[in-house]
Amino acid sequence: MSTEEAPRRAARAAQVLVVMGVSGSGKSTVAELIAERLGWIFVDGDSFHTPEHVAKMHAGFALDDEDRAPWLARIAAWIRQRLEAGESGVVVCSALRRAYRDALTGGSRRVRIVYLEGDKGLIARRLAERQGHFMSPRLLDSQFATLEPPGPEERPITVGIVEPPEAVAGRVIARLEAEAARPAVTGAGR
Ligand SMILES: Nc1ncnc2c1ncn2[C@@H]1O[C@H](COP(=O)(O)OP(=O)(O)O)[C@@H](O)[C@H]1O
Numbered sequence: 001m002s003t004e005e006a007p008r009r010a011a012r013a014a015q016v017l018v019v020m021g022v023s024g025s026g027k028s029t030v031a032e033l034i035a036e037r038l039g040w041i042f043v044d045g046d047s048f049h050t051p052e053h054v055a056k057m058h059a060g061f062a063l064d065d066e067d068r069a070p071w072l073a074r075i076a077a078w079i080r081q082r083l084e085a086g087e088s089g090v091v092v093c094s095a096l097r098r099a100y101r102d103a104l105t106g107g108s109r110r111v112r113i114v115y116l117e118g119d120k121g122l123i124a125r126r127l128a129e130r131q132g133h134f135m136s137p138r139l140l141d142s143q144f145a146t147l148e149p150p151g152p153e154e155r156p157i158t159v160g161i162v163e164p165p166e167a168v169a170g171r172v173i174a175r176l177e178a179e180a181a182r183p184a185v186t187g188a189g190r
Pocket residue numbers: 021022023024025026027028029030092126127129130131161162163164165168
């Protein structure tokens with residue numbers, strides 16, 4: 001298969017990737033590359049936050065479950081719209097807890113969790129260098145405390161984040177391609 005054919009293959013059945021992980025794990029950077037390479041619609045879940053919640057996080061206060069519920073509902077609606085329209089997409093969302101991810105997937109196998117896994121030290125260094133973002137780097141401890149890494153029953157595509165973004169994105173796409181070549185294993189799902 002040529003490198004040009006690969007993305008087209010993955011795009012055949014509409015699906016949505018939820019790129020998750022703690023703040024600074026590289027979600028926005030990597031998800032945008034994945035979407036670009038696959039030609040899928042991209043949205044950053046940060047754009048679904050209210051100005052009040054952006055200000056809260058900027059001030060160094062973590063969101064709680066109550067804060068997050070309407071944000072997750074807006075992202076879930078975006079996901080549903082993509083699937084109903086038969087469009088594939090990539091959405092960035094920290095989706096730290098299992099319950100948040102269940103709200104996003106709605107139990108659909110067409111919504112895939114992509115987990116960017118990295119250690120706190122590396123991510124703290126990247127956050128310290130990140131410019132122009134509202135999120136306070138002081139919230140990293142709280143992000144790790146809230147994180148419930150996805151279990152195998154969630155069928156996550158888990159990738160490390162040590163390599164450059166292009167390589168991390170490439171690993172995710174390679175996993176999707178490998179699964180597309182094994183339809184009997186992944187199944188069409190609902
Ligand atoms: N794989 C990577 N290698 C090196 N730097 C990265 C990598 N992924 C992201 N970064 C950098 O780390 C910072 C956090 O990435 P970002 O995409 O904003 O994370 P998130 O969306 O998860 O908060 C950014 O400055 C970004 O350029």
